[in-house]
Amino acid sequence: MMSTEITAKAGPLAGTRHDADGRPALSVLLCAPRGFCAGVDRAIQIVELALERYGAPVYVRHEIVHNKYVVESLKRKGAVFVEELHEIPPTEQPVIFSAHGVPKSVPEAADRRNLFVLDATCPLVSKVHKEAEIQYRRGREVVLIGHTGHPEVVGTMGQLPPGTVSLVETVEDARRLVARDPDNLAWITQTTLSVDDTRDIVAVLQERFPTIAAPHKDDICYATTNRQEAVKAVAPAVDAMIVVGAPNSSNSQRLREVAERAGCPRAVLIQRASDIDWRDFAGISRLGIAAGASAPEVLVEEIIDAFANHFDVAVEEVRTAEETISFAVPRELRAVAAAKSAASSAAAPNAPAPAQNAAE
Numbered sequence: 001m002m003s004t005e006i007t008a009k010a011g012p013l014a015g016t017r018h019d020a021d022g023r024p025a026l027s028v029l030l031c032a033p034r035g036f037c038a039g040v041d042r043a044i045q046i047v048e049l050a051l052e053r054y055g056a057p058v059y060v061r062h063e064i065v066h067n068k069y070v071v072e073s074l075k076r077k078g079a080v081f082v083e084e085l086h087e088i089p090p091t092e093q094p095v096i097f098s099a100h101g102v103p104k105s106v107p108e109a110a111d112r113r114n115l116f117v118l119d120a121t122c123p124l125v126s127k128v129h130k131e132a133e134i135q136y137r138r139g140r141e142v143v144l145i146g147h148t149g150h151p152e153v154v155g156t157m158g159q160l161p162p163g164t165v166s167l168v169e170t171v172e173d174a175r176r177l178v179a180r181d182p183d184n185l186a187w188i189t190q191t192t193l194s195v196d197d198t199r200d201i202v203a204v205l206q207e208r209f210p211t212i213a214a215p216h217k218d219d220i221c222y223a224t225t226n227r228q229e230a231v232k233a234v235a236p237a238v239d240a241m242i243v244v245g246a247p248n249s250s251n252s253q254r255l256r257e258v259a260e261r262a263g264c265p266r267a268v269l270i271q272r273a274s275d276i277d278w279r280d281f282a283g284i285s286r287l288g289i290a291a292g293a294s295a296p297e298v299l300v301e302e303i304i305d306a307f308a309n310h311f312d313v314a315v316e317e318v319r320t321a322e323e324t325i326s327f328a329v330p331r332e333l334r335a336v337a338a339a340k341s342a343a344s345s346a347a348a349p350n351a352p353a354p355a356q357n358a359a360e
């Protein structure tokens with residue numbers, strides 16, 4: 001059930017009047033859940049804890065999560081980002097795989113080079129990898145619904161031998177799919193897709209291939225689903241919507257599309273306050289703000305502060321779900337994580353206890 005909660009910021013809710021400084025009133029509806037999911041949080045923790053335990057440099061294959069602000073701040077702490085393993089010199093320092101997951105060939109290459117790997121693949125992406133393998137072992141042709149070239153899709157396709165996974169991106173692709181074995185198919189998906197688009201694609205696949213096997217549990221993850229639901233609740237009630245996120249962040253792009261389809265006249269994806277084109281927001285009185293799963297809260301705050309310079313802002317949070325999931329870090333980093341958490345509890349004895357680990 002949806003609930004709302006007023007959070008901070010002075011000024012009245014929506015209205016057409018101006019404050020004493022002549023700024024028009026702006027009601028900001030802040031989507032919740034928003035921002036970091038458990039997989040992103042774990043991946044960033046892995047880099048930070050690895051830096052603490054092993055010192056710099058720590059090598060990270062691909063952007064750990066799709067957010068420039070996060071990547072730049074980890075670079076400043078000593079993380080070195082590469083696209084491929086061959087860019088890493090001979091080293092005993094850790095090499096971290098990003099939250100999006102990697103094809104099997106990558107850990108195999110790391111093994112051959114004797115690299116010390118810490119895997120930050122989100123456990124919910126690893127679940128999809130396992131499904132792909134199970135279906136393949138059962139002799140089924142795997143149909144992956146996802147976006148061509150996205151690192152998660154590359155990683156999932158790379159769990160099986162080349163040429164064995166059929167990638168479907170759109171309803172049209174599903175209509176055109178030529179199956180090698182039409183009675184023996186299974187579908188799986190990228191974790192960050194539009195829930196509604198995927199439903200349509202699956203409907204076409206099921207109509208064309210009635211025996212196609214479905215995943216045991218939805219592959220689109222809880223964080224993607226929850227953020228889209230929050231956007232759907234806010235989008236019809238606002239004049240414009242900002243999704244905080246990177247252009248290469250799949251789940252952020254989907255949030256922008258969801259906002260438009262849910263009736264928001266103007267939905268834009270921006271990375272930081274400096275990207276705001278103020279002409280987009282002239283004359284609005286209600287603004288929605290959402291944030292993709294790889295966008296830190298500090299960027300949401302930065303954007304609200306920027307609006308507060310132009311408008312008399314009042315912020316209301318619209319929460320459509322509670323999230324308590326967290327994932328454990330790899331074994332090698334647990335002692336550092338525990339020491340850090342004990343130190344922060346001692347510094348803030350009344351702080352809420354960390355959420356329980358749901359999975360590794």
Ligand code: SF4
Nearest residue numbers: 037039040122191221
């Ligand atoms: S968006 Fe979902 S699958 Fe991706 S890292 Fe977050 S929790 Fe994991």
